[in-house]
Amino acid sequence: MAMDYGTAADLRIDLGALVANYCMIAAQVAPSAVAGVVKADAYGLGAITVSRALLEAGCRHFFVAHLCEAVALKPHLPADATLYILNGLRAGAEAECAGIGAVPVLNALAQIDAWAATARSLGRALPAVVQVDSGMSRLGLMPEELATLRAGPERLDGIDVQLVMTHLACADDPSSPVNADQRALFDQIAAQFPGVPRSIDNSGGALAQDVQHGDIVRAGIALYGGAPHGDPNPMAAVVALDAYIMQLRQVPAGTGVGYGLTHRCDRPSRIATISVGYADGWPRHVSNRGSAYIGGIRVPVVGRVSMDSMALDVTDLSADLLHPGAPVELLGPHQTIDAVAAQADTIGYEILTRLGSRYDRTYLPATLESIEP
Numbered sequence: 373m374a375m376d377y378g379t380a381a382d383l384r385i386d387l388g389a390l391v392a393n394y395c396m397i398a399a400q401v402a403p404s405a406v407a408g409v410v411k412a413d414a415y416g417l418g419a420i421t422v423s424r425a426l427l428e429a430g431c432r433h434f435f436v437a438h439l440c441e442a443v444a445l446k447p448h449l450p451a452d453a454t455l456y457i458l459n460g461l462r463a464g465a466e467a468e469c470a471g472i473g474a475v476p477v478l479n480a481l482a483q484i485d486a487w488a489a490t491a492r493s494l495g496r497a498l499p500a501v502v503q504v505d506s507g508m509s510r511l512g513l514m515p516e517e518l519a520t521l522r523a524g525p526e527r528l529d530g531i532d533v534q535l536v537m538t539h540l541a542c543a544d545d546p547s548s549p550v551n552a553d554q555r556a557l558f559d560q561i562a563a564q565f566p567g568v569p570r571s572i573d574n575s576g577g578a579l580a581q582d583v584q585h586g587d588i589v590r591a592g593i594a595l596y597g598g599a600p601h602g603d604p605n606p607m608a609a610v611v612a613l614d615a616y617i618m619q620l621r622q623v624p625a626g627t628g629v630g631y632g633l634t635h636r637c638d639r640p641s642r643i644a645t646i647s648v649g650y651a652d653g654w655p656r657h658v659s660n661r662g663s664a665y666i667g668g669i670r671v672p673v674v675g676r677v678s679m680d681s682m683a684l685d686v687t688d689l690s691a692d693l694l695h696p697g698a699p700v701e702l703l704g705p706h707q708t709i710d711a712v713a714a715q716a717d718t719i720g721y722e723i724l725t726r727l728g729s730r731y732d733r734t735y736l737p738a739t740l741e742s743i744e745p
């Protein structure tokens with residue numbers, strides 16, 4: 373495998389694990405279809421490459437958040453795949469969306485009216501998803517808007533409603549009673565759209581037991597190996613990230629490390645400066661509390677994370693593991709995205725979506741075995 377010696381770190385994306393995760397979710401929710409949520413460049417992993425792997429595994433539904441993402445991805449999808457835009461359309465974007473053949477999620481009456489007007493002006497029906505707010509207060513039609521729509525169903529004339537959807541606020545916690553409340557309310561609301569397929573679940577909802585998953589689940593984080601429900605995580609790891617040691621120094625007790633000298637060595641110490649910093653998406657919040665692994669051994673982050681580097685205390689490591697250029701595991705078998713997220717007081721989603729642009733990205737191909745059931 374060719375190494376790019378000019379980058380900050382080596383990011384490996386295992387498309388076989390991605391496909392295995394897709395198949396695992398598909399088996400869980402069958403006969404519901406699994407859509408790939410590939411917004412934010414497939415959570416930082418590369419929307420085009422990820423979509424291609426999902427296509428080969430049989431995926432035919434893809435969700436992005438914005439029209440600009442749809443414009444970039446649509447040419448890479450075959451005609452029988454559907455590309456949806458979760459955030460809907462900003463006024464004025466309708467013609468471009470219709471032009472590329474993407475399917476907007478209509479989140480408000482005004483968006484329905486604008487999409488219907490576009491359909492009239494083009495003289496053809498336009499496909500759409502209608503999202504309803506079942507309790508998260510984020511996006512989707514409110515109860516008053518649904519009542520207005522019931523009183524004036526002709527507002528949907530010219531719109532081919534392909535899906536009615538909602539989003540769960542607490543799907544990451546299957547024990548939350550909110551899930552059942554939202555599902556029950558959505559069942560009532562969806563009855564207003566007879567015969568229209570339904571979509572409710574994200575990754576957390578898709579892995580919930582003993583519930584109806586509707587016609588299409590929208591899986592994001594679980595495809596990428598993140599934990600849908602916290603520990604234990606049943607998903608296969610997709611991402612591995614290795615930085616490298618740039619420099620090593622031996623310093624006496626009392627020496628300060630990094631900006632603000634927020635770490636003071638309490639003993640004679642060996643400090644390794646490694647090649648990833650917050651400009652590479654590594655959270656500055658792990659200053660003095662994060663970790664990395666060298667030769668499978670945990671080493672602490674000491675001092676503040678800099679823009680392009682951070683320091684590790686490697687005093688306890690044997691010398692043969694320590695040399696300039698030696699790899700340092702930031703994500704991999706010893707340190708998951710969720711573990712880093714916990715160090716940084718955030719969620720795995722944020723760790724993934726912030727992964728840096730200065731990485732050498734290698735995709736491990738999906739093998740036939742990972743596609744076959």
Ligand SMILES: *Cc1c(COP(=O)(O)O)cnc(C)c1O
Pocket residue numbers: 409411458539573574575576590591592593594
């Ligand atoms: C991002 C998103 C998803 C995917 O959520 P995961 O938790 O990553 O599976 C599904 N549905 C909607 C509406 C979203 O915004």
